[in-house]
Structures are given as C-alpha cells and as structure tokens.
Amino acid sequence: MSGAMTDIPPREAVQALRARMALSIVGQAEVIERLLIGLLANGNLLVEGLPGLAKTRAIKALAKNMECDFSRIQFTPDLLPSDVTGTEVYHQASGAGEFRFEPGPIFANIVLADEINRAPPKVQAALLEAMEERQVTVAGRTHAMPPLFMVMATQNPIEQEGTYPLPEAQMDRFLMHVRVDYPPVEDEVAVIEMVRAEEVAALTAASPSAPGASLAATPGAAPPPPIPQDAVFAARAEIGAIHVAPAMARYMADLVQATRRPDAFSADLARWIEVGASPRASLALDRCGRTHAWLAGRDYVDPEDLRAVVPDVLRHRLGLSYEAQGEGVAPDQVTAEILARVAAP
Template identity: 45%
Template sequence: MATTESSSLSTLPADGGDAELVARLSEARETILEEVQKIIVGQTEVLEQLVLAILCRGHCLLEGVPGLAKTVMVQTLGQILDMSFSRIQFTPDLMPSDITGTDIIQEDPETGRRQLEFLPGPLFSHLVLADEINRTPPKTQAALLEAMQERRTTCRGRTYELPDPFFVLATQNPIEQEGTYNLPEAQLDRFMFMVKVDYPTKEEEIEVLRRTTGDERPTLKRVFDAASLIKLQHLVRQVPVADHVYDYVVDLVHSTRPGHNDVPDATRWLQWGAGPRAGQQLILGGKARALIHGRFHVSTDDIAALAKPVLRHRIVCNFAAQTAGLSSDEIIDRLVDHLDKSTKSAHS
C-alpha cells in the first residue's frame, strides 16, 4: 500500500493573483498526474477528466470492464488530495441509511436519559467512491443521487449538510448485467462526466505487470487541501468565455436533438438529445480545462475535447443506430466534425 507525505502545493497563497493561481494550478495538474501515475499506468485522459470534474464541483461516473483499476484510480486520487475519503461498495442489500447515516439511541452517562443521536454514514466525506453503483437497488441509488444534487441529506425530518467540497466518483461495469439496476437517464444527467476507461496498450500492460507483481510501495504526495480546492473552484467560474464559444456550445447541444434538419445524424441516429445541463457542464469543463493548461480563456477546442464525456450519457441512440453498430461516441464525433466544418465555412 502506498504511503502519503505532504507537498508544498497543498496550500495556495491567500493573496495570490489570478495569474499566480493559474500558474500554480497548471503546475499542480502535472503533479497530480505524476503522483497518480506512480500507481496507475497510462490513463492520462481519464485522470485529467477526473481532475476537471473536481475543479468544477462535478461528479464522475467511470465505466469499464473489470480489472482496469477504476477503484484503485479513485482511491489513489483520494490519497493525494488532503481531504476525507470513503469507499462504499454497492450491493443489492445496501439500504439508504447505510450510506447516509441513521439515528441511534445514546444514553447520557450523567442523567441516564436516552436520546436519538445522528450517526453520519460514509457519505459524509469530501471524496466518496461509489463502487459498482449499478449493483444496488433504485431506492439506495436515489439517496446517493439526491445527496449529489442537493449536497445535503435528510434523516427523520432533519437536514444535514455534507462537507464542502463534496464529490462522488462512481464506477460501473458495462458487462455482467445480471442482477444490476441501470441508472435511468434523469439520474445519469446528475453526473458531469461519464468517463470511459479503456484497455491499456501492450506497453502499458507490460508496465502494469512489472509494478503489480513486485514488492515496491511508492510514496505519494498530498497536493491540495479543501480550502485550496474551494479557492480554485471559485477561480474556475471567473474564467471569461467569448460569445462565439457560447454559440459553439449551444449549437453542439442543439445538434443532439432530433428535428434539426441541418444535422441529419441527430434525426437519423438519436432518439433523445441532451438538455440544458449539458451546455452548463461543457462551459464549466472548458473553463477548468483552460486553467489546467495555463490559459485564462476558453476555446472551442476545449469544448470539443469534452464533448464525449459530457454528452455520451445524455443522448439516447435509437434502434437504427444500434442496428448500424454506431456508438454514442461515434455519433458525437460526427456531430463535432459537422459543427467544426460549418463554423469554418461560416468564417471563410
């Protein structure tokens, strides 16, 4: 098991200007990737998307076949962020109170009186790993997703605020669907990104074998504490966005909605398109992506780079797309390509 030590990046200067914070954030991105990749081989794009979601106060759903280190990836991220971390293994018998907490009877040692006292569940952590979220019944899923949206939970009529910052990084297995409870589209929409975790390359898999079959235990550095991260989350929202970027985002989101004659793929392959929340997440993600790459402005390239993780769980392919073997990612590629070509021809 990896050990953890503190890092000089853990606390950002309280009086630092935006330029200094941008520089520190760009530096911290490299540090985060460097630290996580002491444990995880490759998966740079996946790790960057996780960092972007955290900077935007968003939640992530990681999907991949077993054995791709999804759980280890989130656990490692929890280690290098100087915040509380908890892991919930979702099972068919898990009840909502098992994750949110419950009232227990406590006796006052002085008076002998008994009273109910709330015992917080594992949800009361800064970073929560919801492992195999699709293996628990809808009632428990709903309790988690309510907390994700409201950032609070209710027990016996009393409301309890969750820690700030608060993130849920959930995993699910796209195969072995027996005994699983698929998240409906309305609940999937609560996740900022759906991140696909793919198989490693041959070279990466060889490195995985080298690292995991030895006795080496790497030491990890802590990168951010809660106060520093909250400061960066506020900075993300201050990044300016040009009008043409807003136009690009709205055109992209609208292109996923069937009925747009100028984008035939939407009508031909899609049953439902993305709602307004998709545009909000594209803008916020674009702001965070610009910052971690050392820029204080958003480009359309930032938006295009995040189109798949933002849109893939917000669109519904129809039967024709399934028959043609088209995935949501392939359709998104076509929509982005169509939009880029239209934008270039409009400016030529």
C-alpha cells in the first residue's frame, strides 16, 4: 500500500485522482467524471470519439495515478481469443511435463481494449465474458479476475470498413457509452502548451544538456503516491449507502419505460424507437446516479443526478428505427426527448 494515501478519506482520495487526471487531460472534465463514475460504480465503459481526442490518454491517466495493474490490448482482425484470455502452455522439467495456465492481458485491474470493433466476434465474446462474469474459462478451468477489474473499450466512429460492430446484446453489457467531443479552442491552446512541456521534459530526462532543458520542470520532484485500491473499495461502500427515495426509483423506471412504450409519451418517440432498453438500463441508472450524487458530496440522489447520466446510460441501449436513422436522428436527441417528456419527481 501507498502509506501516504491510506489514511485519506475516500472522497478526498477520489478528488485527488480527479485533479491529477485533469493535469494530463485538458478540456475533458466530463470525460474524466464519467471514467470515475465507471470506476466507482464497478462497471465497464465504451468510450467513443474521433481519432486524437485523448480517449486512450484519459484511460491511461486514470491507471497511471492509481495503485493498479494496467494492460492495453490493441484489437486487430487477426487477434485470437487466447491473445486476450491467455492459454495453457506445456512445461517440461526433470523429465516430467505439465500444462500451466499463462494469463493473458485481460488479467489486470484496468484493461484498455483499444478499437474493440476491429477484432472478430470470437475475440469480442471472450472479452465480454470476462466483463460480465468477472472470470474466463480456458481448457475447462475457470480463472477469476482480480477484485478491482474494469474494462474500458474505445471505438472509432469513422472508418467502419473492415470492422465488426458490437451486437446490441453485447453493447448492453457496458455500464455507459461515453462520447468524447472536440475541446474548445482555449483548451486546445492549453493542450499544445502541455504537450510541448512534456516533450521538453522527456528530452531533458534523456539528455540534461540538450537545448531547452531549462524550460523543463524542476528536477528531483517526486511524483505523488498513487491512489490505493482500498480508497476505491471504501468509496464504493459509501456509495452503496446513498439514499434513493422511492420517488427517485420510480423516476428511473419511468425513464426506461419510456423507451419501451414510446407511444405513451410522444409521437416522435414512437417513430424513432424500435427496441427499448433492458432492465440493465434501470440498474445502471441506479448505480451511476448514486455515484454522481456521491461525487457531488451528497448522501441522496436527486433528479439532476439522473438527468446527468441518462444520455450515457441509454445512448447504446436504444434500437432506433429505420425512419429515425433516415432522418439523421441521433440517440442523444432521443434521450433529450425522453427527459423532456417524463415528469421528474
């Protein structure tokens, strides 16, 4: 354990983690919050955005500042399930041989599945089994994931040729579908300056006498200790005690029900939605809503907590009709209509 961090209250530890991530990720405060919600709600995230929007960097920043094992899997069309889960390997010594399980990169605390839609369905299924069951089965033997286990999969919304889109039933296993957008111009200027400073610091570390070394950060400054895993488990225990009033639970159910009986709420919803969300959506709203309230420093859930997470929870769980797709209606437009039509307590 990291001694300097073990006595800090869970909320302070999580806020410290948020602040450290913000030093590496400029202009993406909402993305950072969603990553923390996924971590604290014990769920898996699908992160989607155009190339170069710091999807991978944000996930790495989370892992870098935590006391955890991190692995990155670059999904490609030639990847095999055993490349993810691991395989049985024959070992021979002193005339005797045996098969031993060699764990794959899935056996880590935080797993980055980069461009998940570029791997064939068998590989996706192997990853999704680990996400859902928190275990993998190889050669008839079951191997459990570590207690802290989280998959963050990235997806590129362009260049769909040669990809394998995740089926809707598998998409449903992600707690949230997070969208990463372009940063404002002011933040992009800050990104340029931050990356330039990182390049100078890396150059200085390699050659202290190199030109521009004087611009680097003061040498000898020790990095802060990582956030211990115990802080995450303690935070989850506090989140489990967050009060959810019966009216709030009914509001969650009504929001999801609006995706299944859209004709009862508006004509537009009836035209746009072909398949509604599963009960996993209600459970995800409950977990994410309580986590959002905890991050805000409250011990109860209010409607704004749910309204804040509804787009990320429902974005990948709505089956839109051909008519909606033809009109260019996006899932976020549908969730906005649902929020407008369903009365809050």
